[in-house]
Amino acid sequence: MTAPADSRHGPTGARNASVAPSLTEAEIRTLGEAARLAPSIHNSQPWRLTRLADGIGVFEDLARSLPVIDPSGRDRLISCGAAVLNARVALRALGYTPEIALLPEPAEPSLIGTVRAVAERPASDDDDAMHRMIPERRTHRRVYRSHAVAEEDLLDLRQAVSAEGARLSVADSASRRSLADLLRRAVRNQAADPELRDEVERWVRRGGHGYVDGIPSSALGTSPFPVDSLVHGGHRGAPEAGAVEEELARSTVLIISTREDSRHDWVVAGMALERLLLTATVKGLVANFTNQALQDPTVRPELTETLGIWGEPQVLLRVGRPLVEAPASPRRPLDDLFEPGTI
Numbered sequence: 001m002t003a004p005a006d007s008r009h010g011p012t013g014a015r016n017a018s019v020a021p022s023l024t025e026a027e028i029r030t031l032g033e034a035a036r037l038a039p040s041i042h043n044s045q046p047w048r049l050t051r052l053a054d055g056i057g058v059f060e061d062l063a064r065s066l067p068v069i070d071p072s073g074r075d076r077l078i079s080c081g082a083a084v085l086n087a088r089v090a091l092r093a094l095g096y097t098p099e100i101a102l103l104p105e106p107a108e109p110s111l112i113g114t115v116r117a118v119a120e121r122p123a124s125d126d127d128d129a130m131h132r133m134i135p136e137r138r139t140h141r142r143v144y145r146s147h148a149v150a151e152e153d154l155l156d157l158r159q160a161v162s163a164e165g166a167r168l169s170v171a172d173s174a175s176r177r178s179l180a181d182l183l184r185r186a187v188r189n190q191a192a193d194p195e196l197r198d199e200v201e202r203w204v205r206r207g208g209h210g211y212v213d214g215i216p217s218s219a220l221g222t223s224p225f226p227v228d229s230l231v232h233g234g235h236r237g238a239p240e241a242g243a244v245e246e247e248l249a250r251s252t253v254l255i256i257s258t259r260e261d262s263r264h265d266w267v268v269a270g271m272a273l274e275r276l277l278l279t280a281t282v283k284g285l286v287a288n289f290t291n292q293a294l295q296d297p298t299v300r301p302e303l304t305e306t307l308g309i310w311g312e313p314q315v316l317l318r319v320g321r322p323l324v325e326a327p328a329s330p331r332r333p334l335d336d337l338f339e340p341g342t343i
Contacts, residue, residue, distance in 0.1 A: 081270020
């Protein structure tokens with residue numbers, strides 16, 4: 001069972017006419033702590049936070065862009081959407097009714113969303129459970145113990161995504177065979193692009209400690225693509241066709257799509273993604289991303305047609321049950337994320 005969305009996804013969000021609660025500094029930091037633990041492309045954490053009297057604002061941080069692999073900023077906006085969702089989950093757990101405004105200021109396009117308290121309302125058990133899952137969630141780039149996902153779990157994942165205004169599709173066996181070819185082609189293209197490989201490598205943290213962003217080498221695992229879903233290091237050529245097809249054949253492959261392909265849709269996809277991931281974590285499921293086919297502009301249109309999905313595909317991921325635990329990725333200190341002052 002998934003908790004109610006309690007949000008507005010319009011490009012603007014009219015404020016509640018009643019007097020909004022004022023949050024304490026500790027409560028605002030709780031929202032920020034949840035936001036900073038959101039998943040992001042290569043753990044780039046492309047966001048900044050601003051205190052509001054009744055919540056927080058989430059801004060995209062263009063200085064943390066990946067312009068080669070993500071030239072449009074689609075993955076960056078998906079990442080910021082996940083941060084908005086986490087802040088909303090935290091606000092509900094604190095006992096408030098949240099109101100969300102996405103891209104609320106045309107004159108300030110870097111403001112991705114605001115999360116504000118509009119009334120007090122006791123948190124439910126589901127609200128508390130979702131909040132507890134935020135620090136537990138991991139991107140799992142390792143071998144799964146089981147790829148099977150029960151139908152009732154898939155139903156809850158679908159409901160989690162649809163509650164945010166997106167749609168979840170499950171790839172059937174024929175689609176997974178076709179997807180294997182598209183993924184292999186996209187990975188080959190990425191592996192053959194030295195500029196893209198260099199950009200990815202700049203976000204892989206090999207050895208040492210003290211990093212606050214990027215993907216630690218310990219999180220990469222030892223398996224080739226698509227188990228380890230990142231094209232990095234020694235991945236200089238295309239993965240074996242049979243290996244990709246075999247792995248996807250036994251995988252549960254999910255696709256999150258939105259009606260259109262605007263910045264607003266990308267943020268909605270990020271919120272839907274994180275709600276799916278938190279719901280999956282409650283159920284003991286893990287996920288990793290196989291987004292290369294979406295990052296390649298020559299392959300993405302074919303994926304839509306091949307999978308026969310509704311709308312525009314935004315996220316492609318595999319889910320299952322873990323064989324071993326995955327380590328947590330580093331995060332920037334909370335105080336580094338907050339801009340000074342209040343808006």
